Amino acid sequence: MTTPHPRLSINQATIKYTTVAQAIEVVKAAGIESIGLWREQVQEAGLAESVKMIADSGLRYSTHCRGGWFTAEEGPARVAALDDNRRAIDETAALAAAGADGSRAALVIVVGGLPEGSRDLVGARDRVRDAVATLAPYAKDQGVQLALEPLHPMYASDRSVLSTLDQALDIAADFDPEVVGVTVDSFHLWWDPEVLPKIARAGAEGRIASYQVCDWKTPLAADNLLSRHYPGDGVIDFSDMTRAVEAAGYTGDVEVELLNQDIWDTDPAEAVRRTIAGFDTAVAPYLA
Amino acid sequence: MTTPHPRLSINQATIKYTTVAQAIEVVKAAGIESIGLWREQVQEAGLAESVKMIADSGLRYSTHCRGGWFTAEEGPARVAALDDNRRAIDETAALAAAGADGSRAALVIVVGGLPEGSRDLVGARDRVRDAVATLAPYAKDQGVQLALEPLHPMYASDRSVLSTLDQALDIAADFDPEVVGVTVDSFHLWWDPEVLPKIARAGAEGRIASYQVCDWKTPLAADNLLSRHYPGDGVIDFSDMTRAVEAAGYTGDVEVELLNQDIWDTDPAEAVRRTIAGFDTAVAPYLA
Numbered sequence: 001m002t003t004p005h006p007r008l009s010i011n012q013a014t015i016k017y018t019t020v021a022q023a024i025e026v027v028k029a030a031g032i033e034s035i036g037l038w039r040e041q042v043q044e045a046g047l048a049e050s051v052k053m054i055a056d057s058g059l060r061y062s063t064h065c066r067g068g069w070f071t072a073e074e075g076p077a078r079v080a081a082l083d084d085n086r087r088a089i090d091e092t093a094a095l096a097a098a099g100a101d102g103s104r105a106a107l108v109i110v111v112g113g114l115p116e117g118s119r120d121l122v123g124a125r126d127r128v129r130d131a132v133a134t135l136a137p138y139a140k141d142q143g144v145q146l147a148l149e150p151l152h153p154m155y156a157s158d159r160s161v162l163s164t165l166d167q168a169l170d171i172a173a174d175f176d177p178e179v180v181g182v183t184v185d186s187f188h189l190w191w192d193p194e195v196l197p198k199i200a201r202a203g204a205e206g207r208i209a210s211y212q213v214c215d216w217k218t219p220l221a222a223d224n225l226l227s228r229h230y231p232g233d234g235v236i237d238f239s240d241m242t243r244a245v246e247a248a249g250y251t252g253d254v255e256v257e258l259l260n261q262d263i264w265d266t267d268p269a270e271a272v273r274r275t276i277a278g279f280d281t282a283v284a285p286y287l288a
Numbered sequence: 289m290t291t292p293h294p295r296l297s298i299n300q301a302t303i304k305y306t307t308v309a310q311a312i313e314v315v316k317a318a319g320i321e322s323i324g325l326w327r328e329q330v331q332e333a334g335l336a337e338s339v340k341m342i343a344d345s346g347l348r349y350s351t352h353c354r355g356g357w358f359t360a361e362e363g364p365a366r367v368a369a370l371d372d373n374r375r376a377i378d379e380t381a382a383l384a385a386a387g388a389d390g391s392r393a394a395l396v397i398v399v400g401g402l403p404e405g406s407r408d409l410v411g412a413r414d415r416v417r418d419a420v421a422t423l424a425p426y427a428k429d430q431g432v433q434l435a436l437e438p439l440h441p442m443y444a445s446d447r448s449v450l451s452t453l454d455q456a457l458d459i460a461a462d463f464d465p466e467v468v469g470v471t472v473d474s475f476h477l478w479w480d481p482e483v484l485p486k487i488a489r490a491g492a493e494g495r496i497a498s499y500q501v502c503d504w505k506t507p508l509a510a511d512n513l514l515s516r517h518y519p520g521d522g523v524i525d526f527s528d529m530t531r532a533v534e535a536a537g538y539t540g541d542v543e544v545e546l547l548n549q550d551i552w553d554t555d556p557a558e559a560v561r562r563t564i565a566g567f568d569t570a571v572a573p574y575l576a
Contacts, residue, residue, distance in 0.1 A: 114523055119523050121478075121525065152441065153440065153441045153442070153480070154441070154442040154512070156479035157505075157506050157522075163479050164480075164481060190409070191441040191445075191451050192441070193451065193454075217445075218401075218445050218446040220512060224442070235402055235409075237407040237408065240410075
């Protein structure tokens with residue numbers, strides 16, 4: 001059995017059907033040192049209980065997933081979304097404080113798509129900036145970094161009007177890097193001809209909050225949300241991107257987050273084993 | 289019945305199951321002034337016969353679809369691809385010459401994805417540049433413009449390693465604008481936060497060879513190639529993009545190319561009627 005790389009973190013989405021307790025157990029049993037949980041499972045287990053389990057586990061807490069979904073126009077839905085993000089910030093602070101040394105208090109932000117019936121992409125993007133401005137002081141008070149995640153442009157209408165790393169960095173630029181950073185995810189960014197200089201920019205600006213790796217393979221799943229593959233199983237060359245993230249000064253955990261029905265239907269321990277093996281071959285050689 | 293906009297052109301992919309003769313008949317019967325054909329159908333009808341039909345029709349010839357697919361590494365497959373592109377250039381020259389005044393000799397280029405088993409995206413992109421350099425003198429001799437089409441990044445691995453307008457313009461920059469231009473397609477570019485300045489750049493450099501409009505709607509079709517919708521049926525706001533293309537000096541035809549199984553299963557005359565109506569509402573108001 002391959003020894004897991006010390007910076008590998010399992011994002012709970014990879015083992016979606018686990019409870020918090022099960023996810024921690026599987027990750028620890030595999031010898032992995034870090035984990036990122038999802039809000040739904042944390043809320044199901046209860047925040048206080050989840051915090052206790054993370055503290056007892058000795059694991060680092062890599063990211064909390066996820067906040068965002070705040071592109072709605074002014075009104076109750078927007079107010080509710082911002083309130084929910086404040087709760088997500090609270091959760092992030094508590095879970096990260098319970099994590100082992102090296103844990104980051106990073107809340108991954110998926111901003112959301114166009115509101116139903118809207119064609120105003122520019123307006124939705126403006127509201128992302130406004131929402132970040134609204135949440136940033138609260139995040140700062142809680143010691144939490146908002147990790148803006150540009151998603152692949154195929155999700156621009158329904159999941160994330162934030163589509164490129166430069167766009168995320170332009171929004172982040174108004175805020176302290178400790179409060180607003182970016183998530184670099186190979187699946188979302190691999191195609192970008194300018195991804196390497198953009199990663200360098202993110203590093204120079206001190207913004208890389210998380211590095212997530214998973215692979216791209218076609219044909220995409222019929223539900224394109226579920227097209228993420230174990231590192232090494234697709235066409236992404238992780239060497240240059242990983243070296244660029246390293247060169248940009250990122251020293252944190254590297255998360256594997258696999259939304260894929262076949263992987264979800266795999267025994268979680270086996271999915272984690274395959275993740276470790278893929279990471280070891282496709283990503284680890286390029287980490288310092 | 290809506291009178292078609294004089295710059296509207298029907299790309300044969302919208303009425304995929306037509307022969308050249310049928311496509312011309314349907315387009316003319318609808319009062320449309322321009323058409324773009326696909327190579328497969330032209331070859332089935334025969335080039336000389338297709339040229340004669342275009343000449344007899346009085347239609348403009350907007351684009352020939354399509355060349356490209358030249359990302360293979362050195363070897364017989366690459367030689368064959370380049371030879372096939374020379375034939376496509378010949379076809380383009382002959383068909384455009386037969387078209388009514390205002391016809392462009394534009395060959396749409398879809399460059400192709402990663403070769404089977406390859407992860408070398410940078411190398412594939414370099415070979416696109418090399419292929420354009422190889423074909424440009426031949427295109428110039430035939431009076432044909434290669435219209436490099438950046439495709440949506442969701443096709444980066446399997447259909448087009450050319451993903452952004454800037455990337456296409458950077459390749460085109462080494463060549464005469466009359467020989468190497470770009471295709472601006474709303475479906476492929478609508479998500480790009482920088483699309484308007486990139487269109488302005490394309491105009492300033494004299495590179496806009498074709499403007500194609502169709503709409504984006506989610507959920508995408510299970511086969512994401514077939515997710516293109518009538519203008520107005522999705523979330524794209526055609527106003528700013530169309531005005532930008534106009535402001536960039538483009539005065540040519542505006543093609544509607546709809547790869548969509550439901551539309552293909554529609555009677556071609558009805559599909560053309562719906563195209564005219566959608567174009568009239570969603571696009572025409574922004575044309576000069």
